[in-house]
Amino acid sequence: MNSAEANFVFDPKIISRFDINGPRYTSYPTADRFVEAFDADAAKLWLGKRNIGAISRQLSLYFHIPFCNTICYYCACNKIITKDHGRSAKYLKYLAKELALQSGYLEGGDHEVAQLHWGGGTPTFLSHDEMRQLMGATRKHFKLIEDGEYSIEVDPRKVDRATVELLGELGFNRMSVGVQDFDEGVQQAVNRIQSEEETFAVIDAARANGFKSISIDLIYGLPKQNVIGFNRTLDRVIEASPDRLSIYNYAHLPSLFKPQRRILESDMPTPDARLQILSLAIRKLTEAGYVYIGMDHFAKPDDELAVAQRQGRLHRNFQGYSTHADCDMLSFGISSIGKVGPTYSQNVKTLDEYYDRLDNDILPVYRGIELNADDILRRAIIQALMCHFELSLESIEIAHLIDFKKYFALELADLKEMEQGGLIRVDDKWLTVLPAGRMLVRAISMVFDKYLRADRQRTRYSKVI
Secondary structure: OOHHHOOOOOOHHHHHHHOOEOOOOOOOOOHHHOEOOOOHHHHHHHHHHOOHHHOOOOEEEEEEEOEEOOOOOOOOOOOEEOOOHHHHHHHHHHHHHHHHHHHHHOOOOOOEEEEEEEEEOOHHHOOHHHHHHHHHHHHHHOEEEEEEEEEEEEOHHHOOHHHHHHHHHHOOOEEEEEEEOOOHHHHHHHOOOOOHHHHHHHHHHHHHOOOOEEEEEEEEOOOOOOHHHHHHHHHHHHHHOOOEEEEEEOOOOOOOOHHHHHOOHHHOOOHHHHHHHHHHHHHHHHHOOOEEEEOOEEEOOOOHHHHHHHOOOOEEEOOEEEOOOOOEEEEEOOOOEEEEOOEEEEEOOOHHHHHHHHHOOOOOEEEEEEOOHHHHHHHHHHHHHHHHOEEEHHHHHHHHOOOHHHHOHHHHHHOHHHHHOOOEEEOOOEEEEOHHHHHHHHHHHHOOOHHHHHOOOOOOOOEOO
16 A cells, blocks of 8 residues: 555645644754753663664754845744855854764764765855865765765855755765746846856756755745746746755744745735645646655655655654655754654754854754653654655554554544545545545644644744645
């Protein structure tokens, strides 16, 4: 039974009925549930425990590069707007210090890395020398395996062919290219002017330099956006034939994210227009042969994500969907989140705090969580639903020694409305997300979130669609 390959249905009526505010579940529990009682000492302890019992998992490394030349008004990332490379030079010195500190706490092993990602901010803010320096510091402490997945987020406005060539030399083989929308009116409204020519020049350069996978990021729900303009963007993007596509829902939360206050409410598309834009995107991408992976991700049928989903190996982490389910993730830089064993930990969010901690040889962790048995059980359920659209009740019972229907009696009662609405089917052996429910898998997963059950304050989350 592999429902991941079956079609999904986009039904505006069902979506309007069940579209609520909720987390994106790049982790469970979600980062807003982390506690400050889980500190640098706790993180250090778990780094040391990593190889106990010979369970030496491969590693995934994440580096947060917070710097950007200009501000995009829609952005909700932790970033620093500057043109001063003195600031990035200093930051890299401290990243090298954090690399030495974290790797020093790992017991034995050769610290094999199967996955690496530079995110931001704008990682390509770094100069060529700075990029070499960071990769050199990484390779000093970790062994990047030959066929690993090494990815970087790229802003095409700041990258030329020589930079792409260097990224290939440094070992990068995957690239995520931010586009959002090619419509000039939309670009002006969000302060991100980016031509099609410069965007496609970067994609061509990546292919010429042996990159295995190119992903394009789009956003729907931006100011001044409409169906006609987004249709043109989709035509151009499909023509470029990326291996993967992400179509993110713009979350307009100006009370939380200051730059969004520069966006005029009167420019925002109506909820109905947003749904029309999303509906158009889904139809065009599926007609072009892309497979719906889940949430906001599409991939070509032969892409590793689509293959992993068909084979039941797909996973979700802080970078979204991934093929590396068994990796521990070490993260470096401000606000980055790591995962080691049954724990998550997050770094401090400001440069001053980050530098101060590292000057004192203390891991820059300010909060985290150690998962209990219930957290691990619920994480397994949410992962299965989000990655595979189905859950074997028996496999959960065997792995976690529970009676599913007794343990989740409240949740199953809450799912009745979704079952009646045609989103899911529950029988004695399986909980299956039906084609009409796949776009709403976040809302379905929320039913199993114990923390949300105790806290109905959901306004801090974006809408699921």
